[in-house]
Amino acid sequence: MTSTVASPDTGSPASKATRPVRKRKYNRREALAGYLFISPWIIGFLIFTAGTMIYSLIISFSRYNLATNVIKPAGTNNYQALLDNPKVAASLGNTLFYAVLAVPLEICFALFLAMLLNRVGRGAGFFRTVYYLPKMTPMVATAAIFFLLLNGNTGAINQGLRFFGIDGPQWLVDPTWVKPSIVLMTLWGVSGTMVIFLAALKTVPKDLYEVASLDGAGPVRKFFTITLPMISGAMFFNVIILTIAAFQVFDQAYLLFWRDQNNAAPEASLFYAVYLFQEAFRQFNFGFAAAMAWLLFVILMILTFIQVKVGNRFVYYEGDRS
Template sequence: MPAQLKARKYNRREAIAGYLFIAPWIIGFLIFTLGTMIYSLAISFSHFNLATNKMRPGGLSNYRALLDDPRVAASLKNTLFFAVLAVPLEICFALLLALLLSRARRGAGFFRTVYYLPKMTPAVATAAVFFLLLNGNTGAINRGLHLLGVPGPQWLVDPAWVRPSIVLMALWGVSGTMVIFLAALKNVPRDLYEVASLDGASPLRQFFSITLPMISGAVFFNVVILTINAFQVFDQAYLLFWRDQSNAAPEASLFYAVYLFQQAFRQFNFGFAAAMAWLLFVILLVLTWIQVKIGNRYVYYEAER
C-alpha cells in the first residue's frame, strides 16, 4: 500500500510538472487562438467599424451579404482554381526533388541546403524577383520562351495567365514539402527494393508499388496542409498585384484572403470580414473531412501491419 501511494504521488508530481511546461502554450492558445476565434464569431453577427470603433447588432446580415456580394464568389472561384492547380503541382514537384536528393551521395548536404534556401527567402524579395521574371516584355521567362520559338504571354496582365503566374511563385517555396517527403523516403525499407529488383520490377514499377504506398501517409499529410494553405493564399497575390493601389489589379488576382484583408483593413468592415473568415473555416473543415474520409481508404500506416 505505501508503494502504491508513493507511485501515485510521483505520477501526480510528474503530471503537474508536465502541465507547467505546456502552460505557456495552453495560455497562448486560449487567449490568442480560441479567444480570438470566439470574438470573431461574435463580431460576425454585428456591424463593427474599426475606424469609428462602433459596434451594433447585425444578426445574419453579414452572412446574407456574403451571398449577395459578387466579389466573394469571384474570389472563391479564383482561390479554388489556384488550389486545384497548385496543390498537385507542388506535390509532384516536391516529391521529384525529394527523390533526386534521396539518391544523392556526394554533396547531398550541400544540395539539400541549396534547395531549402528559397523557403527562407522573404516573401517581399520573392515577389520582387518574380515581378521581374514574369514581366511580359523584358522578363527572363519570356525571353527563354522566345529562344525556343514560343511566344510568351503577358503573365501579369492577361487574366488567363494571372493565376498560373501566382502558382509559379508558390512553387518557389516548395522545399518545406520536399523535406517531409525526403524524411518519409528515408524510412522506406531498402530490402523491399532489393526483393523487387530480384523479381525483375522496373524502377517505375517499384515507385508505384513500393515507394508511393510506403510514403502515402506523408502524401496525405502534405495534401491536407497544402490545400489549407492554398485557400489562404495571400502573400503572392497581394505583393504582385494589390500592394500598389494606384494601379488597377486584374480581377483574376483577387483571392479570398486578399478580399478579406481589404474588407477588414481597407474598408474597416470587421463584421463582414469576420463572416468571411468563418465561411472559409467551414469550407476548409468540410474539405479536410472529405480528404480524411478518402485518405483512410488509401493511406498505409506502419502500425496497421
C-alpha cells in the first residue's frame, strides 16, 4: 500500500467563503484610510463652502445689516427688490456684454499662443515660462500697469496709435471703450487657458497630419478637420470655465474704476460682482447681497446646462465611434 499526503483543500467551500470576508475587511480598511486622508478637505468643504452657501441662502430671505448686526425676516422681498432695482439689470447687462466679448477673444488668443508654443523645438521650456509669467503677476500690479497703459492722453497704447496716425480713444473714460479696456487687461492673464490648450495639442496623433498631407490637405483644412475636433474636449472645458469666470469678473473692474470711492466711475464699469460687493461691504445690506449671489448662481447653472447640452453635440471623445 502506498500512502499519500493530503494537500490543503484550497477549493473547499469553507476556504472560498473566507475569501470574500477577508476582501471586504481589506476594502473597508482601505476605504477608511482614504476617508481619513481626505477628511481635512471634507471638513473644509462642509464648513467653508456648503455651510456658507446654506447660510447665505437663509439670510437672503432676511434683512441683515452688518453694521447693526440685526437680522429680521423679509420673506421674498430681497428677490423682489432684484427685479425693481435698475442697477441690478444694468450690471447684469454690462457683465453679459463683457462675457460675450471676452470669452471668444480669450479662446482664440490662448489657442493661437498654444499653437505657437507647440511648434517650438529648442527653448520650448523657456518660452512656456515666459508666456506663463503674466498669470503669476499680482492683479494689483497688473491693474497699475494697465492704468498707465490705457491713459487716454499719455498712455503707451495711444502713443503707439498716434505713431500710425490714429487717435486713440479715452479707454478709461469713454463708456464705449470701458469694457474693451477690461478685456485687454483680461487677455494679459490668458496663459492659464493656453496651458490647457497646449496639453491638448500634445495629444493629437501626428500621423493624422501626415495622412492629411498625403491627401493634399493644407494647414487651414488640417486645423478645422483634425486639430479642432481632437482638442474639442479642452475647448469645451475652457468655454465653460471662462464663461463662469466672466460672469464673476471683479478684480479688473474694481481696481481700474472703483477702488477710489471719491471718483465717479463710469456706469459701464459697474459689473454684477462689483455691485454685489458694494451692497455687501459698503452698504452692509447682506440680505440683498446674498439674494444677488443666488441669482448669479442660478444664471450660471442655466448657462452651464445649456452649454453642456449644446457642446456635447460637437465634442469628440477618443472612445467615440460613429
